[in-house]
Amino acid sequence: MKNLLQPAGIGILSMILMMVILWPWQTDEFAENREIRLRNVGHQILLASGDTTSRVLPINKISASEFIILFESPFQFEPDTLVKVIHTSLKEGLVTKEAEDSYQVNVLQCTGNQIVYGYQMSGQKDKTLVPCQGRIQPKDCYRIKIKFESNQLTASNFSVPIIIGILAFGFLFFFKQNPPKPLTQKEVDESQAMVIGKFEFNSGSYLLRIGKEEIELSQKENKLLKLFASHQNEILERDRLLKEIWEDEGVFVGRSLDMFVSKLRKKLLLDPNIQLKNIRGIGYILQVG
Structure with missing residues (x-):
């Protein structure tokens, strides 16, 4: 019986692999030139405010579907015009498809990160919400955050249960025949090691190593450095840092973030090519030369 089960398991896993490769998955078709079109959005917003000379700065990509x-320079805007400009500008550069019709827009002040205006666009009219129309916003330093509805990989409702069932059976059979060996503590620690300049950062053991010197980290310092190390030379927003580090505690305290960043900055001084910089009004960046 065992001799029959093994070839059967291999056959099932091969069939799963073929289905995954050949299945017509749906992907996010707008991702390729989205940042270019967002720069055009910024350009058109400045033109609508009467600004023909100041620059649109590089687009800050928060995730695959969220951008700032x-x-x-400061500018003023009128909500009705802003909505039209963004919606029209997102269509430019698309030849063979319609522009995204589902996204959320928030206008934030550069200082304090306060949302001064926001609205929701949706392909379903009953879910579109555009408040405060006709109310001109004063001239100020603004940042515009746009979050698109992400198109995750999807298959037909009929095929999903079948694929899940086959996957479950195949993996149960495979791991029953070949149970994974438990990792030693050393292997666990090594698997979590990251390189930051001349430092070796081990989030599993809460340690920073440089040469023969070891620097211990607190739980918050460890979580914060792990996030910075995963996004070296990228700007991380204050809101994101507060949410990911302090979300479980239910209270976001900006001063706590600044304090732990200051502690990390001191512990990284042994490598002069590393700088943990404050990007005023936005967040922090771990620059590694």
């Missing part, structure tokens, strides 16, 4: 448009 940064501007060199």
Whole structure:
């Protein structure tokens, strides 16, 4: 019986692999030139405010579906015009498909990160919400955050249960025949090691190593450095840092973030090519030369 089960398991796993490879998965078709079109959005917003000279700064990509448009100079805007400009500008550069019709827009002040205006666009009209129309916002330094509805990989409702069932059976059979060996503590620690300049950062053991010197980290310092190390030379927003580090505690305290960043900055001084910089009004960046 065992001799029959093994070939059967291999056959099932091969069939799963073929289904995954050949299945017509749906992907996010707008991702390729989205950042270019977002720069055009910023350009058109400045033109609508009467600004023809100041620059649109590089687009800050928060995730695959979330972006922030940064501007060199203050400007004022009128919500009705802003909505039209963004919706129209997102269509430019698309030849063979319609522009995204589901996204959320928030306008934030550069200082304090306060949301001064926001609205929701949706392909379903009953879910579209555009408040405060006709109310001109004063001239100020603004950043515009746009979050698109992400198109995750999807298959037909009929095929999903079948694929899940086959996957479950195949993996149960495979691991029953070949149970994974438990990792030693050393292997666990090594698997979590990250390189930051001349440092070796081990989040599993809460340690920073440089040469023969070891620097211990607190729980918060460890979580914060792990996030920075995973996004070296990228700007991380204050809101994101507070949410990911302090979300479980239910209270977000900006001063706590600044204090732990200051502690990390001191512990990284042994490598002069590393700088943990404050990007005023936005967040922090771990620069590794």
